[in-house]
Amino acid sequence: MNSYEVIIIGRGLTALNAARNLSRLGIRRICLVAPPPTAVNCNSHLVQVASASLQENITRPAHNHGTAVARELLRLNRSGLTELSNLLEEFKIPHALGSVKRLALSDHEEQEMHIATQWLQNNGFPAMLTNMRAKIPKCLALQSDGALSISFDAKALCAAMEENIACETL
Numbered sequence: 001m002n003s004y005e006v007i008i009i010g011r012g013l014t015a016l017n018a019a020r021n022l023s024r025l026g027i028r029r030i031c032l033v034a035p036p037p038t039a040v041n042c043n044s045h046l047v048q049v050a051s052a053s054l055q056e057n058i059t060r061p062a063h064n065h066g067t068a069v070a071r072e073l074l075r076l077n078r079s080g081l082t083e084l085s086n087l088l089e090e091f092k093i094p095h096a097l098g099s100v101k102r103l104a105l106s107d108h109e110e111q112e113m114h115i116a117t118q119w120l121q122n123n124g125f126p127a128m129l130t131n132m133r134a135k136i137p138k139c140l141a142l143q144s145d146g147a148l149s150i151s152f153d154a155k156a157l158c159a160a161m162e163e164n165i166a167c168e169t170l
Helices: 013-024 059-065 067-090 107-122 154-163
Strands: 006-009 030-033 049-051 095-104 128-131 141-152
Touching: 006 013, 013 030, 013 154, 059 067, 067 095, 067 141, 067 154, 095 107, 107 128, 107 141, 141 154
Parallel strands: 006 030
Antiparallel strands: 049 141, 095 141, 128 141
16 A cells, blocks of 8 residues: 555646645655546636636625735735746746736626725725726726736646646546
8 A cells, every 4th residue: 555645636727736836845755636637527627717816806805804815815816827827838838818807787896896996096906997888888897907817728737737747646
């Protein structure tokens, strides 16, 4: 019977990245327990875009936990996007950078976006809310916080990571 320092359940992006980071820390006896990933058993096979923005939900953490926590969530989110971009570059996975935009299709959404944009601007983020009523039918506003997004082939990234991680799979 084999013994392992770490057993990770799953073979998606999160599991593979955990195994990769653990092996970089010197942990070599790692086992991934999961069948080969498919669209049925692995969300990583459905993911094609990642974004570093909490723009639509920033009012909740700011209200519930304060400005410092909301700022840290945005910082961590953006840091994660930078790591993803570096990983895609390292494995030579084609990807495209874009910016995050959100459309308001109801008065409630527009009001939430106004509150979030104001919070972001007051806390040093490059947020902007544009009135779109005259430009796009049924669209009330367009929100941008300057955050980036990445579109990429998650299956290709999973395959590249799995090839480059020295661990056993069950």
